[in-house]
Amino acid sequence: MGVLTVGRPLSWEEALPHLRYVRDHGVLQFINHYRKYEHITKDALYYGDEIEYGLFALSAGGVALSLRGAAVRATLNARELEERRAIPESGKVTWHPEYGSWMVESTPAVPYSGFTDDLRRVETNMRSRRARLLAALEDGEVAPTMVVFPLLGCDPPPAPGPAANSRLVPDAVINPHPRFGALTANIRARRGSNVDVRSPVFRDEKTAVGDIAMDAMAFGMGCCCLQVTFQCRDVDESRHVYDQLAVLAPVMLALTAACPILKGLLSDHDVRWNVIEQSVDCRTPAERSEPGADAAGDDRMANRGVKPVGSSRYSGVKSYMSARGTAARYNDVDVEVDPWAFEQLTSNGVDALLARHVAHLFVRDPLVLFEGMVEELDDAVATDHFENLQSTNWNSVRWKPPPAGKNEAKIGWRVELRTMEVQLTDFENAAFTVFCVLVLRVLLSFDLNIYMPMSKVHENMKAAHARDAATTGQFWWRSHLVRPGGAACPAAGGNGDVDGDSVEKMSCAEILGGKGGYYPGLVPLVLVYLDSIGCDPGTAERVKVYVDLILGRATGELKTAARYARDFVATHPAYARDSVVSPAIARDLVKRCHDVGVGAVAAPELLGDHAVAPIVKEDAYNVQLSRVHFASDVGLCVLLSSYAERARLVQKRKDVARAVAGQKARLAELEDELKAIDAILEPAAAGLAKVSSLGRMRADSETISVALSDGNSDGEQAAPDAPAAPKPASPPTPPL
Numbered sequence: 001m002g003v004l005t006v007g008r009p010l011s012w013e014e015a016l017p018h019l020r021y022v023r024d025h026g027v028l029q030f031i032n033h034y035r036k037y038e039h040i041t042k043d044a045l046y047y048g049d050e051i052e053y054g055l056f057a058l059s060a061g062g063v064a065l066s067l068r069g070a071a072v073r074a075t076l077n078a079r080e081l082e083e084r085r086a087i088p089e090s091g092k093v094t095w096h097p098e099y100g101s102w103m104v105e106s107t108p109a110v111p112y113s114g115f116t117d118d119l120r121r122v123e124t125n126m127r128s129r130r131a132r133l134l135a136a137l138e139d140g141e142v143a144p145t146m147v148v149f150p151l152l153g154c155d156p157p158p159a160p161g162p163a164a165n166s167r168l169v170p171d172a173v174i175n176p177h178p179r180f181g182a183l184t185a186n187i188r189a190r191r192g193s194n195v196d197v198r199s200p201v202f203r204d205e206k207t208a209v210g211d212i213a214m215d216a217m218a219f220g221m222g223c224c225c226l227q228v229t230f231q232c233r234d235v236d237e238s239r240h241v242y243d244q245l246a247v248l249a250p251v252m253l254a255l256t257a258a259c260p261i262l263k264g265l266l267s268d269h270d271v272r273w274n275v276i277e278q279s280v281d282c283r284t285p286a287e288r289s290e291p292g293a294d295a296a297g298d299d300r301m302a303n304r305g306v307k308p309v310g311s312s313r314y315s316g317v318k319s320y321m322s323a324r325g326t327a328a329r330y331n332d333v334d335v336e337v338d339p340w341a342f343e344q345l346t347s348n349g350v351d352a353l354l355a356r357h358v359a360h361l362f363v364r365d366p367l368v369l370f371e372g373m374v375e376e377l378d379d380a381v382a383t384d385h386f387e388n389l390q391s392t393n394w395n396s397v398r399w400k401p402p403p404a405g406k407n408e409a410k411i412g413w414r415v416e417l418r419t420m421e422v423q424l425t426d427f428e429n430a431a432f433t434v435f436c437v438l439v440l441r442v443l444l445s446f447d448l449n450i451y452m453p454m455s456k457v458h459e460n461m462k463a464a465h466a467r468d469a470a471t472t473g474q475f476w477w478r479s480h481l482v483r484p485g486g487a488a489c490p491a492a493g494g495n496g497d498v499d500g501d502s503v504e505k506m507s508c509a510e511i512l513g514g515k516g517g518y519y520p521g522l523v524p525l526v527l528v529y530l531d532s533i534g535c536d537p538g539t540a541e542r543v544k545v546y547v548d549l550i551l552g553r554a555t556g557e558l559k560t561a562a563r564y565a566r567d568f569v570a571t572h573p574a575y576a577r578d579s580v581v582s583p584a585i586a587r588d589l590v591k592r593c594h595d596v597g598v599g600a601v602a603a604p605e606l607l608g609d610h611a612v613a614p615i616v617k618e619d620a621y622n623v624q625l626s627r628v629h630f631a632s633d634v635g636l637c638v639l640l641s642s643y644a645e646r647a648r649l650v651q652k653r654k655d656v657a658r659a660v661a662g663q664k665a666r667l668a669e670l671e672d673e674l675k676a677i678d679a680i681l682e683p684a685a686a687g688l689a690k691v692s693s694l695g696r697m698r699a700d701s702e703t704i705s706v707a708l709s710d711g712n713s714d715g716e717q718a719a720p721d722a723p724a725a726p727k728p729a730s731p732p733t734p735p736l
């Protein structure tokens, strides 16, 4: 999760006098940076995913968090470094810290590129990452890609810690890097209380509890997700892509649903999003529009900390920003902006749509400042203050300007899709990653758009939370895909038609597969796109397998990870139909998720026909063809002579085998001769009943030899020369 900085983080009290400086200079830094990179273009498509993992310790009786994220990450990064030291471009993974001290995040060491071949690299790379993670675990540890640890908060600490002040989780669950503790404490301090996270419980026959109540950031930021970042050609394309991903985000959330358990209870929601929103909600009571909230505020905070702000800093996208002419008409949601920031941006040549996006980031305060890193920074080159706000505005899509510093000018304008929930297997994680890449290529290549009023996107975000939304949910969607600003298709079905802008409710299956004769569906479009670019057959086949998986999730033919976990709990012998996921059930579920992830247990209800080839730690790292130095000549001689002996034996074996074959052939000849003699001596035994007398046999000896070679010529069977060779077994099935 985002930017790490060295140094001592300031407490909220210490930070308060500097907040305005950081906000103001964050805006100025953005303006400088924007002007510098406004015109850069990067024709090559690059994209990369992020996968988050939880580390858990299994024992016979249960499962617990394993708070070894930092240690495991250090081991993993050291091993990557070792690999890269030998061959610089050889590393496969970058390991990142995450909020929870039991978590790690992985990305490919280099992003994937825009060749079709790379679509197949995604899963291979993800599998390597999992194998490497396995290799860094201790006995009894597992690292499944589950969204949440099902028992988080079930084992209350003896006393609340200073950072989270939680009655449910100790501060030890927070990543030990000082930024994370400060973030946790400062969110609480700004808000004026602990965060208050509620999720509806799934009501079963004997459920006796109300809402699931949680009181710490870890309940949200401890959730694992799958994110994908795309590099765009230029700033204009990045703004268009941002808008399209904003619409796609809720549907991808529903399709990847994988979070049905919170704090040891079955939730009535299938996804994590709403929990994270609440878990980092730093708004003051006045900003949350609570009745009777203090209206005086504090001059040092953004908008004095009293102006209502409609959402948490973790939330869905609020406004479209494409400059292509159509975005503005879909912006029907109020967006709070910092007036000073908006004014600065627009008076420095940033257009109103983009200014609105950026000025919205600045209605929040920076949460963590580091000592010596405030007024000391040079706004002409640094972007730290902008990044401070940017990296703690956690939205469904993030628009990422080119980074400053070491990768300056190497990386272009990027956009990140942030809603997807992590899947149990890399097959699924790759399928969703590849699908998103291809949907974007379709939209860009065919110049289509999926715009709808932003208020409808927000409704979709809510709808994505419902149980089984992937199969039973209804989502607003465009009836027609039209070119931005292009002519309207004839309206068919749908409602609210404005210049061909009709939107209607569709299921995920319809959004993916098409509806009626008027909406083609994303999956057919993807397949048409692959055809039209002449995709190589191997990759096209793989993509078909991926889209079938995703369609299967939508039609209900396959389960989402959420449904899979719900059914696992419901059918567990220890489940008492009371919504409680006991330690025993949680243990078995975690183990199952791990086993499915590494291909040790099949999960056809989740994956269909696809079998995950086992992932084992032994295959984690490449073995180098390196130079070897023997400690002593004796050792080398012993090894050499053992191989010389082996070579001698190999040769000897060949000679013996040849001799055996020769002897066998001679034996076969002798046996034939024997049979021929027997046939003369004992014609009945040889099936030659007609030959009844020795004299006649002698006279007919010529005929007999013909009969032997053509035994069926007179309707009699000749004895076979040798026993029939055993029928060869059918060849073994090649491994998948």
Ligand code: ADP
Residues within 6 Å of the ligand: 001, 002, 046, 047, 048, 049, 050, 096, 107, 108, 109, 110, 111, 112, 227, 229, 230, 231, 410, 411, 412, 414, 416
């Ligand atoms: P963050 O946590 O800020 O979203 P990460 O560094 O964890 O960022 O992940 C960024 C993702 O973007 C990685 O998968 C990485 O491979 C990918 N990426 C890196 N460079 C580019 C690029 N030029 N274009 C697109 N994606 C990139």
Ligand code: MG
Residues within 6 Å of the ligand: 001, 002, 050, 052, 098, 105
């Ligand atoms: Mg992350």
Ligand code: MG
Residues within 6 Å of the ligand: 001, 002, 050, 096, 105
């Ligand atoms: Mg990341």
Ligand code: MG
Residues within 6 Å of the ligand: 050, 227, 416
């Ligand atoms: Mg990210």
